Amino acid sequence: MSAENMKMRWFRSRFSAVVHLYRDGQDQYGEQMLEYQGRTELLKDDITNGRVSLRIRDIQPSDAGQYTCFFQSGVFYGGALLELQVAGLGSAPAISVEGHQDGGIRVVCRSSGWFPEPEVLWRDLQGQLLPSVSVNISQEANGLFHTEAAIVLTEESNRKVSCCVRNPRLNQERQSEISIAELFFPRVSPWMVALNVILALLPVLIPLASYCFWREHRAKETLRLELESEKAAHLAEKAEYEAVKGYVYTELGGDSQIK
CATH class of the missing domain: 1.20.5 (Single alpha-helices involved in coiled-coils or other helix-helix interfaces)
Structure with a gap:
């Protein structure tokens, strides 16, 4: 049935925590939470068939969690609960050479903009995993994760490796490679x-x-x-x-x- 004249409320953990409100045939923003102002839109193309969609722009890690969609028409009402999962595929890894260490060359891989906390892997030409000498994953002010992983390459082991940063929720990854010439290794x-x-x-x-x-x-x-x-x-x-x-x-x- 048509929902044009119904009251529709999207909210978080409490009824008063309004994400988006539709009433009297119009969007109402007076009760909307501050963090969602200017970021939500109710898609009404199919509202006459009782279908509406909520679009949230500029998604943030804090948007993850439970949402309730609530319909009301007169004394009749109904609702549905859904779980919103947020995932961020960060930047392509940037690999840099940062001097000599332990008879080899120290190589560092950095990437940012990930959510949730990603995995960082080093691989050789055959795809075999290589151990990192250090891994530092930190959460930035915007809630996204920044990664920094280091490995020491020796002339006897591997001179060409790839750094892979993987999002476990999306099961997607970004990868970069580096190849170091023989003359750069300490003699x-x-x-x-x-x-x-x-x-x-x-x-x-x-x-x-x-x-x-x-x-x-x-x-x-x-x-x-x-x-x-x-x-x-x-x-x-x-x-x-x-x-x-x-x-x-x-x-x-x-x-x-x-x-």
């Missing part, structure tokens, strides 16, 4: 290994070298002192010999000899 040369070993041993080598130098210097100094002491003793002995020789020559006569 380990024997000289660098040797240099790193030397640098690691410097805290031990420097004190050891200082100690060895001190020992050598001390040994030389000891030897010098010993030589000077021997020289002094020899000079003293020679002086004593000359003194005795002179004494004997004077007292015993010039013809005496000391042996």
Whole structure:
């Protein structure tokens, strides 16, 4: 039957929480909740057959939940309850290279505008899942989710991968790929290994070298002192010999000899 002259009310959890109101053949906006103002429209193309549809524009995560459609004509009325599910398919993943880490290259995948909370997956060329080193999913002020996932690629494992962000409610996903050239991967040369070993041993080598130098210097100094002491003793002995020789020559006569 025609609903042109009926009263129709769409509301949320309470009868007074009006999403859209139709009465006296016109849309009424005076009782409408603030968050729905300017966003709703009652489609009346088939109202004479008792069918009306509610359109909500600029859908938001907060719009998810239960709605009641209520018809009233005089003393007769009827209603129906429905559950509105909201899903957002976010932006295509943006992949960026953010330097070296753990002998490989750190790659980060970012995407926003998802609802509900999405899943983030890394895959190789064969479609096999790869482990992330970190995953951060945060909810923004508008209720939508932002994702950030990182992976470390090594030359031995995978140089071409894809980042997939999936909406579990819609069973849909967005995907981006990245391929990293071989020359960007860090190289380990024997000289660098040797240099790193030397640098690691410097805290031990420097004190050891200082100690060895001190020992050598001390040994030389000891030897010098010993030589000077021997020289002094020899000079003293020679002086004593000359003194005795002179004494004997004077007292015993010039013809005496000391042996």
